[in-house]
Amino acid sequence: MIYADNAATTKMSPLAMETMMHVLRESYGNPSALYTIGREAKKILDNARRDIAAVIHAAPGEIYFTSGGSEADNQAIRSAALLGARKGKKHLVSTAFEHHAILHTLEKLGREGFEVTLLDIHENGLVSAEQVAEAIREDTALVTVMAANNEIGTLQPIREIGRICREKGVVFHTDAVQALGHIPVDVQMDNIDMLSASAHKFHGPKGTGFLFVREGLDLLNLIEGGAQEKGKRAGTENTAGIASMAAALTEASLKIEETAADLSAKRDRLIRGLSEIPHSALNGDAEKRLPGNVNFCFEGVEGEMMILLLDKKGIQASSGSACTSGSLDPSHVLLAIGRDHDTARGSLRLTLSEDITMEEIEYLIGSVKETVEYLRSFSPTWKDLISGRTPFVL
Secondary structure: OEEOEOOOOOOOOHHHHHHHHHHHHHOOOOOOOOOHHHHHHHHHHHHHHHHHHHHHOOOHHHEEEEOOHHHHHHHHHHHHHHHHHOOOOOEEEEEOOOOHHHHHHHHHHHHOOOEEEEEOOOOOOOOOHHHHHHHOOOOEEEEEOOOEOOOOOEEOOHHHHHHHHHHHOOEEEEEOOOOEOOEOOOOOOOOOOEEEEEHHHOOOOOOOEEEEEOOOOOOOOOOOOOOOHHHOOOOOOOHHHHHHHHHHHHHHHHOHHHHHHHHHHHHHHHHHHHHOOOOEEEOOOOOOEOOOEEEEEEOOOOHHHHHHHHHHOOEEOEOOOHHHOOOOOOOHHHHHOOOOHHHHOOEEEEEOOOOOOHHHHHHHHHHHHHHHHHHHHOOHHHHHHHHOOOOOOO
16 A cells, blocks of 8 residues: 555654553653652653754743644634734735635634735745735734645745744744644744644644744633643643654654655656646646645546545545545635636645655556546546547646
């Protein structure tokens, strides 16, 4: 089996798994308890907070543990928005191809009286810092732009965006769920005020994440009930998951350049191979993208059928975000970069991990070529295209 859906979730690393099992067996006490095993659990949390902070160049006190990226996104955006409203600032800026944890939260805030500006995305899957600068107003409370897109993998200029926000006194949040552990992230150099992350995207466990909040920014509670996380996130901490997350992130950060170089070479070979398929197109910039992300559209093909047929060949892939699987609507990300509805439905996302071999890359290329050719052989849409009744787009 070739697992090529690492943007949806990654396999836990042996170190992350070992760390988690050790804490579950040996340090299962409640971190809020005063007795020995509780104090041991509290020390594990403190160490994890310190280790995670070190990776992104934050202070330990700026790290808040959550259940994952979606919770962190929600808490960051609602906090910045509602605190901004207290100062008469009710304008929020984001992009049209954010994760739905962002877009749905902004949508809800829009119904609560906030004004939301969603920036258009260029055809190459990038938003510019200049667009952000032009969108910021006197009443702007928040700018939120993802570090790397979860579907097409394009890397946004967050350092420049953060600098503009800092100069204009606007809170800058980035959803770094896809980026962290795969590219360097430095909250100081990148001028980030809030950052969301999720462990299962960098070989940690599901159900565990964190939110970085720069010291001096207030944070509103999403969950009430206890004094955990400095009173900002109630509920007994998932000590084993948090320790595992810290181990996975530290491990990934130590080999990030080596892994990125290796994956980029394999990614580029995959892109070259799939580009040989007639009437196909890479989605997003060829260079400003995550090391392991490849996303293509193929005319005359339905993405869902492609996924099922590739599965029979032992290839696990996707046609877009795992959070929208089962939806009949085309990807909002692909529509945002200008793909039409029919073309967007013929998308394939292959996201690689460091254990994939070049031989498996060649198998991927051959399998996708065969599958596209097979699906086109009985596709009414393809027949209309090659007969000239419908013009080609790609």
